[in-house]
Amino acid sequence: MAHNLSYWEKQSFFTADVVIIGSGIVGLNAAITLKQKSSKLSVVVLERGFLPSGASTKNAGFACFGSISELIEQEQVCGTDGLHNLIGKRWNGLKKLRNLLGDKTIGFENYGGFELFKPQEHNLANVCVSKLSHYNKLIEDIVQETNVYTEANQSIDSFGFRGIDILLNNKLESQINTGMMMKALIEKAQSVGVTIYNNCQVNEIIEENNRVFVLTNQGKFYAKKVLITTNAFVNELLPNTAVLPGRGQVVVTSPIKNLKIKGTFHYDKGYYYFRNIDDRILLGGGRNLDFKTEETTEFGETDLVQKSLHQLLKEVILPNTNFTIEHKWSGIMAFGKQLTPIIEEAKPNIFCAVRCNGMGIAIGSQTGEEAGDMVFERL
Numbered sequence: 392m393a394h395n396l397s398y399w400e401k402q403s404f405f406t407a408d409v410v411i412i413g414s415g416i417v418g419l420n421a422a423i424t425l426k427q428k429s430s431k432l433s434v435v436v437l438e439r440g441f442l443p444s445g446a447s448t449k450n451a452g453f454a455c456f457g458s459i460s461e462l463i464e465q466e467q468v469c470g471t472d473g474l475h476n477l478i479g480k481r482w483n484g485l486k487k488l489r490n491l492l493g494d495k496t497i498g499f500e501n502y503g504g505f506e507l508f509k510p511q512e513h514n515l516a517n518v519c520v521s522k523l524s525h526y527n528k529l530i531e532d533i534v535q536e537t538n539v540y541t542e543a544n545q546s547i548d549s550f551g552f553r554g555i556d557i558l559l560n561n562k563l564e565s566q567i568n569t570g571m572m573m574k575a576l577i578e579k580a581q582s583v584g585v586t587i588y589n590n591c592q593v594n595e596i597i598e599e600n601n602r603v604f605v606l607t608n609q610g611k612f613y614a615k616k617v618l619i620t621t622n623a624f625v626n627e628l629l630p631n632t633a634v635l636p637g638r639g640q641v642v643v644t645s646p647i648k649n650l651k652i653k654g655t656f657h658y659d660k661g662y663y664y665f666r667n668i669d670d671r672i673l674l675g676g677g678r679n680l681d682f683k684t685e686e687t688t689e690f691g692e693t694d695l696v697q698k699s700l701h702q703l704l705k706e707v708i709l710p711n712t713n714f715t716i717e718h719k720w721s722g723i724m725a726f727g728k729q730l731t732p733i734i735e736e737a738k739p740n741i742f743c744a745v746r747c748n749g750m751g752i753a754i755g756s757q758t759g760e761e762a763g764d765m766v767f768e769r770l
């Protein structure tokens with residue numbers, strides 16, 4: 392007997408004004424936005440994992456809005472105005488997240504962000520240095536500060552790095568505690584009346600006569616509108632969406648006595664990223680070693696990437712320090728040629744807000760809010 396649901400259960404638990412699929416940063420922010428617009432709306436979030444199981448609880452916790460080499464690359468893709476708009480969205484997203492939950496609650500720390508260049512990257516480093524004043528001017532009206540990006544070569548030795556030639560600083564880049572943030576976001580959503588069901592995998596969405604049926608492993612939900620926020624997994628429900636998955640592998644070291652490294656660091660054009668967390672180093676990246684294998688929605692680790700992470704720690708980040716790897720995991724990001732997320736009505740009454748391009752801490756709240764607004768206007 393499939394599901395054995397009572398009349399009462401179907402009526403009270405399986406019917407909602409809006410069903411949101413995915414309880415990551417975007418889905419939860421969209422849900423909160425909808426409830427803030429109208430507390431009478433019933434908003435249900437369906438999450439297939441026991442915890443949110445994509446990127447939002449698996450990331451590195453960089454509260455970043457762009458390092459110089461990335462900005463240069465992006466400006467070529469979307470032009471100066473497009474880049475200005477994108478940085479504005481990232482900055483506003485961060486502000487929203489901080490205002491919603493509070494800096495203390497999310498472990499927000501402004502230790503600054505750094506971009507590291509190896510001697511072999513001298514040309515790229517010089518181009519980046521030559522662009523500092525351009526990007527400082529570009530973001531001035533967004534962040535309301537001057538000289539955000541500066542050269543910081545004097546700090547290379549104090550961090551204890553080996554084989555680093557040039558260091559750039561972004562004084563406004565910060566870090567959060569990802570676990571604290573997501574726990575608080577879930578609690579915030581629940582406190583405004585959002586219902587979250589876990590272990591509920593959505594298999595199919597059917598639109599019929601202005602109603603949407605959401606078929607799950609727990610039974611069939613009915614909604615006026617559905618919002619898909621499954622990020623890298625979106626093609627399972629909306630095939631042909633312009634999103635490619637990218638797996639990110641992450642490691643955390645054993646505690647290190649007198650750790651000198653504090654801040655968020657981008658290495659090899661951002662393909663590697665590391666930071667302090669407690670008295671340890673968290674390091675992730677290496678997708679660029681084998682793009683094809685890492686273009687997957689499967690969680691897991693590979694020898695190739697794990698070895699490169701270990702080598703980077705040993706040779707560059709912690710060259711004179713004994714450490715072991717105590718934690719490792721992977722998470723799945725969503726990428727596309729355009730860095731702006733997709734926020735649209737994909738089919739009648741079925742919306743989607745996906746593709747935060749590995750920057751969802753910054754842009755996720757903004758994306759969720761825009762999606763929530765869009766769904767609300769069409770209700």
Ligand SMILES: Cc1cc2nc3c(=O)[nH]c(=O)nc-3n(C[C@H](O)[C@H](O)[C@H](O)COP(=O)(O)OP(=O)(O)OC[C@H]3O[C@@H](n4cnc5c(N)ncnc54)[C@H](O)[C@@H]3O)c2cc1C
Pocket residue numbers: 412413414415416417418437438439440442443444445446447448449450451452453454455591592593594620621622623624627628638639640641675721722723724744745746747748749750751752753754755
């Ligand atoms: C290793 C790693 C490091 C990162 N580091 C940073 C960083 O330092 N700074 C930064 O800004 N960003 C970072 N990111 C990116 C950031 O985490 C993401 O951009 C952001 O979390 C995306 O949020 P989301 O809500 O769109 O998606 P997700 O968090 O992926 O949420 C999607 C949810 O949908 C659920 N789901 C999927 N399919 C279904 C289904 N059929 N039914 C029900 N539920 C489903 C999933 O379980 C998941 O919980 C990193 C990501 C990774 C993986």
